[in-house]
Every structure is written in C-alpha cells, then in structure tokens.
Amino acid sequence: MNSQAKRDANANLDHVMNGTVTMATVVNNKGDDVINGHSIDDVISSDDVAEELMPVFAGLTSPRKYVPHWYLYDTRGSELYEKLVHKSPTYKLWKHEYSVLKEHGDEIASKISSPAVLVELGSGASSKTRLVIEAMLKRHGSFTFIPVDIAKEFIEDCGRQLEKDYPGLTVEPYGGLYMDGVRHIAARPEAKMLLFLGSSFSNIPLVEQLKMMVDIRTRLGEQDRLVLGLDMNTDREALSRAYDDQWSPWLRDNFICRLNQDFNGDMKKEKFEYTFDFVENPVDGDTPSYIQLSLRSVGNQQVHFEKLSLDLDFQDGERIYLAEGMNYSCKWNLKQLRRLAERSGFTVEAHWTNNENTYCIVCFAPADTIASSA
Ligand SMILES: C[S@@+](CC[C@H](N)C(=O)[O-])C[C@H]1O[C@@H](n2cnc3c(N)ncnc32)[C@H](O)[C@@H]1O
Incomplete structure (x- = not known):
C-alpha cells in the first residue's frame, strides 16, 4: 500500500472503530481476529482488495465520506464521460x-x-x-x-x-x-x-x-x-444546466456499480441522489470558485462491503463526495x-x-x- 494511503486508512481506523462505521467480522488472511490490532494491513487482506484501491477505503471511512476523483474513471466510467461531454447540449x-x-x-x-x-x-x-x-x-x-x-x-x-x-x-x-x-x-x-x-x-x-x-x-x-x-x-444558470442530472448514469450508477463490484457491496443506486453545488469565491482572491459533486443518501441506511469487512451508516441527506478535496472543476479568472x-x-x-x-x-x-x- 502506498504510504499516504496507509496513513489515511490507519488514521480513519479510529473513526471506523468508534463512530458511524463499524467493522463487521474482521479476519486476516491467516484466519486471525485482528480487530484489536488496528493496523490497516492486518484488517483488510491484500488477497481481497488491490493495494491501489486502499485510498478508496480511506475515503469511505473518513468522517467526511468521499472517493478519490480518479475512482470514477474505470474503463466504463471513461466511456460514459466521453459520451456525455460530446453529446450534452448544456x-x-x-x-x-x-x-x-x-x-x-x-x-x-x-x-x-x-x-x-x-x-x-x-x-x-x-x-x-x-x-x-x-x-x-x-x-x-x-x-x-x-x-x-x-x-x-x-x-x-x-x-x-x-x-x-x-x-x-x-x-x-x-x-x-x-x-x-x-x-x-x-x-x-x-x-x-x-x-x-x-x-x-x-x-x-x-x-x-x-x-x-x-x-x-x-x-x-x-x-x-x-x-x-x-x-x-x-454563470450560475449555465452551471445549473451543465451539472444537472445528466451526469447520474456516470457519477451515480456506474460509480455505485464499480464500488459494489470492487468491494462486494450492496449499495443501491435508487437510495442515493446525484447532487451538485456551486461554491462562489471572491473574484479578487487567489481561490477560484468551484463545483462540488456528491451523492446524497435518501433516508437512513446501512451499506455493507464484504471485502472491506465494513458496514457504512448513512444518515438521511448525508453525502458521499466524488472528489478527495472540497472542489471539483474550479472556475478561474486570469x-x-x-x-x-x-x-x-x-x-x-x-x-x-x-x-x-x-x-x-x-x-x-x-x-x-x-x-x-x-
Ligand atoms: C475530466 S477527464 C478529462 C479527459 C480528457 N483529457 C479530456 O479533456 O476530455 C479526466 C481524466 O483524468 C484521469 N484522471 C483523473 N484523476 C487522475 C489522477 N489522479 N491521475 C491520473 N489520471 C487521472 C481520468 O481517468 C480521466 O481520463
């Protein structure tokens, strides 16, 4: 696992053990109970989850739930993105x-x-x-x-x-x-x-x-x-049209499908709503305005990811962000x-x-x- 992903995942373990996230039966590849070990290397078997996907685990178990933005671009995600940006009128x-x-x-x-x-x-x-x-x-x-x-x-x-x-x-x-x-x-x-x-x-x-x-x-x-x-x-109106529900097949459906496949999960697309916000910053400051992308939970629910030994609780309206930072698609000036x-x-x-x-x-x-x- 790369060292940053490992640091993030380990930092999140405290949260996993205490809060809105619970580890289900946690057994390492030798069959040992490792909950008390609290090391991410022990908690998730590398036989089950590819090392490069560990940043996704770190995001799912962070207090502000997110996935790294690159995770949206598997082959199918890349195809959907390409199709959408070519044909969208808005x-x-x-x-x-x-x-x-x-x-x-x-x-x-x-x-x-x-x-x-x-x-x-x-x-x-x-x-x-x-x-x-x-x-x-x-x-x-x-x-x-x-x-x-x-x-x-x-x-x-x-x-x-x-x-x-x-x-x-x-x-x-x-x-x-x-x-x-x-x-x-x-x-x-x-x-x-x-x-x-x-x-x-x-x-x-x-x-x-x-x-x-x-x-x-x-x-x-x-x-x-x-x-x-x-x-x-x-322009707020143009942005509302640009980032509307047309993105759902990629940003919600395909993303949830990938999560379920990668981690053997039971996340249901009908129980999440694609949503975006426009965060406007002063034009004379160094920080550009930006879009935020997220999926909002419809009702209280729990999602189980078998390969991560993870039960993830979502409160009604709680979001999972589709980028590791606060921003997606900054809007710059010269x-x-x-x-x-x-x-x-x-x-x-x-x-x-x-x-x-x-x-x-x-x-x-x-x-x-x-x-x-x-
Ligand atoms: C917004 S799309 C742009 C695609 C293309 N350059 C275009 O202009 O149409 C972003 C591309 O960056 C890739 N990508 C996203 N995050 C990445 C990362 N951290 N490292 C490498 N590639 C990444 C995605 O797979 C995707 O193909």
Whole structure:
C-alpha cells in the first residue's frame, strides 16, 4: 500500500472503530481476529482488495465520506464521460476547449522546439488532443506522445487508434497517477510539452494544486511548457444546466456499480441522489470558485462491503463526495491564473480563450524563481 494511503486508512481506523462505521467480522488472511490490532494491513487482506484501491477505503471511512476523483474513471466510467461531454447540449467545456485548440493549435505547438515530446496528463480518449497532435506533426515532424492516465486499458486502446490514424506518431501510454507520469517523463532529453486539458487540473484538491505546480516546475527545464485547459464560467444558470442530472448514469450508477463490484457491496443506486453545488469565491482572491459533486443518501441506511469487512451508516441527506478535496472543476479568472503561475515558479507566456471568454487555455513557461513556495 502506498504510504499516504496507509496513513489515511490507519488514521480513519479510529473513526471506523468508534463512530458511524463499524467493522463487521474482521479476519486476516491467516484466519486471525485482528480487530484489536488496528493496523490497516492486518484488517483488510491484500488477497481481497488491490493495494491501489486502499485510498478508496480511506475515503469511505473518513468522517467526511468521499472517493478519490480518479475512482470514477474505470474503463466504463471513461466511456460514459466521453459520451456525455460530446453529446450534452448544456455541458460545453469539451466544445469550448475544442474550439480554442482548433483555432490556436499551431501557436500552442510553436511553444516548444524540436525534437519534442508531448505528454498529456489525464488524457482519457485524447479526442481534443488530436488537434495538437496534428499541429505538432506539421511543425515538428515525427514525435512521441505519452498519454498519462489512471484508466490504463482505456488509454492503451486509444493510443493504438492514434498510432493507426497518424503515421509518424509513436504513442507510449503510461497508466498511473499524474505525478507518477511526470516523474516517468522527467529525464527525457526532448523538449517537453505537458498538456493538462479538460479542466482536469481543477479537480485536484485546492490545497494540493500549488504543491503539484511546484512539483511539476522542479521537473521541467527552460525549454519545456505546461499547457492547462481551464473553465472560466461562473454563470450560475449555465452551471445549473451543465451539472444537472445528466451526469447520474456516470457519477451515480456506474460509480455505485464499480464500488459494489470492487468491494462486494450492496449499495443501491435508487437510495442515493446525484447532487451538485456551486461554491462562489471572491473574484479578487487567489481561490477560484468551484463545483462540488456528491451523492446524497435518501433516508437512513446501512451499506455493507464484504471485502472491506465494513458496514457504512448513512444518515438521511448525508453525502458521499466524488472528489478527495472540497472542489471539483474550479472556475478561474486570469488574475488567479497569473497568481498561481507566479507562486509556483512559472510565468503565463500566452493564453487563448473562446469567443464567449468562458474557457481558457494557458501556456505556463518556467520562470527563474519561485515567488512563494507551496
Ligand atoms: C475530466 S477527464 C478529462 C479527459 C480528457 N483529457 C479530456 O479533456 O476530455 C479526466 C481524466 O483524468 C484521469 N484522471 C483523473 N484523476 C487522475 C489522477 N489522479 N491521475 C491520473 N489520471 C487521472 C481520468 O481517468 C480521466 O481520463
């Protein structure tokens, strides 16, 4: 188990043993009763639960129940997300980002020199990235594309298709977490362009965003660039339409289905309601406004997860959040992005917006110094 997941899970054990969560029959893989041991390694057998799923256990048993956001993207989740963002008439991020990339793909490709490597964090289907790939092939000739995503099988399939569609493109998918991907590519000799599209950076917990930027900055050289796609729309009515019930098949049904499969659970989708909130922050502060996503319990209920030896109590109206932080999909303004750059050792070298000024692609170049560290 990775050490942070282990720390979180162990910290939550006190809560598990005392409060709204109870451990059912807890037996380790040797058949010993281990309730009194209070070590997560003993409580859950690694034969039953894959190590990479331990952060999910940590979230379920935390006082504020949550799942890490990446957990929503199994292969089926990734397919549902992709389908929804293409066809939704009210969720327009995909279309807005596409329009900016279509108009400014060449300028983006011109921000690094040849030979180049393109790295995409949270690549998913890389559907919009095709525009950057085409511009890069035109400007730099053959190059390597490294999609980085937790949905390993999904990006491997998409990578095979990209190689077929673009002669001259070599795709080397990396299945894993964002920063593992950044560490994986850090030593490459080519000029690197790191793309972080689809507003995915905004789903990272607010308290970790600056730290992640600094971490990325320390691994980039002066010839490298970080290009982020970020939402700027704070219109409440538009947001209500964008985040309405159309997300339920992915964020409720598929998520509950995955939880039940992974942990042999009996969670019922009809007993949870998909819900979102918009949290508005002052426009002149450093913290962007953001969306919160959660499922709300319909009535008091208990959910059992056999493989976790866990009974989870939900009070009527209690929520389980669909991201580890308070935020999902931050809504930025340019002043906030400049501050973020300044504090993490970057400068805003260029930015491009759609016609409505509701979506922004911003190119960060390494600066000489980091103004204030994370
Ligand atoms: C909002 S989608 C964006 C997909 C695509 N870039 C786009 O713009 O349409 C986020 C993507 O990031 C991946 N992801 C989420 N959290 C991750 C993490 N912590 N590490 C690696 N990948 C992650 C998901 O699997 C998903 O494909």
